[in-house]
Amino acid sequence: MRGVPARPTGSVEVITGSMFSGKTEELIRRIKRAILARQRVQAFKPRIDDRYDAHRIVSHEAVSVEAVAVGTSASIEERVLDETDVVAIDEAQFFDRGIVEVCDKLANRGLRVIAAGLDQDYLGRPFPPMPELMAIAEEVTKVHAVCAVCGGPASRSQRLIPQATTVLVGGAESYEARCRGCFEPRDVPRTEF
Ligand SMILES: Nc1ncnc2c1ncn2[C@@H]1O[C@H](COP(=O)(O)OP(=O)(O)O)[C@@H](O)[C@H]1O
Ligand SMILES: Cc1cn([C@H]2C[C@H](O)[C@@H](COP(=O)(O)O)O2)c(=O)[nH]c1=O
Numbered sequence: 001m002r003g004v005p006a007r008p009t010g011s012v013e014v015i016t017g018s019m020f021s022g023k024t025e026e027l028i029r030r031i032k033r034a035i036l037a038r039q040r041v042q043a044f045k046p047r048i049d050d051r052y053d054a055h056r057i058v059s060h061e062a063v064s065v066e067a068v069a070v071g072t073s074a075s076i077e078e079r080v081l082d083e084t085d086v087v088a089i090d091e092a093q094f095f096d097r098g099i100v101e102v103c104d105k106l107a108n109r110g111l112r113v114i115a116a117g118l119d120q121d122y123l124g125r126p127f128p129p130m131p132e133l134m135a136i137a138e139e140v141t142k143v144h145a146v147c148a149v150c151g152g153p154a155s156r157s158q159r160l161i162p163q164a165t166t167v168l169v170g171g172a173e174s175y176e177a178r179c180r181g182c183f184e185p186r187d188v189p190r191t192e193f
């Protein structure tokens with residue numbers, strides 16, 4: 001019987017949630033499983049995120065994998081090799097809007113694209129370009145941290161220092177995970193705005 005012509009089916013998977021929710025751990029888990037399945041994986045991170053290591057994706061628990069740090073979504077597209085099966089991207093919220101089209105194109109070429117990133121900023125607003133990335137994804141996984149105040153499931157990132165720019169790279173010294181009830185989006189002193 002003549003079957004459907006063999007054509008690799010690509011896809012976009014998004015892993016999202018607040019800070020400390022395990023997005024990077026889940027991304028690394030998927031990367032490791034793909035490598036075990038002998039798939040060729042390329043991992044990328046935004047150059048701006050130099051918190052733990054410039055050339056590795058590193059979780060808050062210090063689990064890490066090798067990655068290429070790039071400045072723009074176009075650099076990801078340029079660097080993807082013909083033989084690559086899986087493209088993994090961490091901190092996708094730090095990329096320009098072009099990341100949506102790049103992920104879409106790669107998936108249309110038959111690649112599996114896995115992108116992890118924050119869904120909300122420190123004020124609880126959708127963090128572009130994550131909403132658009134989630135819209136074009138085949139699969140969205142929302143993970144939760146533990147609320148630093150009440151111990152419930154946390155969906156928000158509470159900024160602890162008075163800085164009112166959307167982008168502020170940092171870890172536990174500047175942010176904690178909070179649930180909806182404990183989140184105080186206006187905790188930053190107004191004079192600092
Ligand atoms: N409030 C918290 N809730 C859950 N995990 C936390 C919390 N604070 C620190 N962690 C640690 O962070 C790890 C998750 O790190 P990571 O995958 O880098 O998260 P994300 O990428 O979502 O910021 C957890 O395994 C845990 O050890
Ligand atoms: C809420 C929020 C976070 N950031 C920064 C802080 C960290 O550098 C990353 C998130 O890292 P994680 O792997 O999810 O822990 O984003 C920011 O710049 N602006 C914000 O509003």
Ligand SMILES: [Zn+2]
Nearest residue numbers: 147150179182
């Ligand atoms: Zn709470």
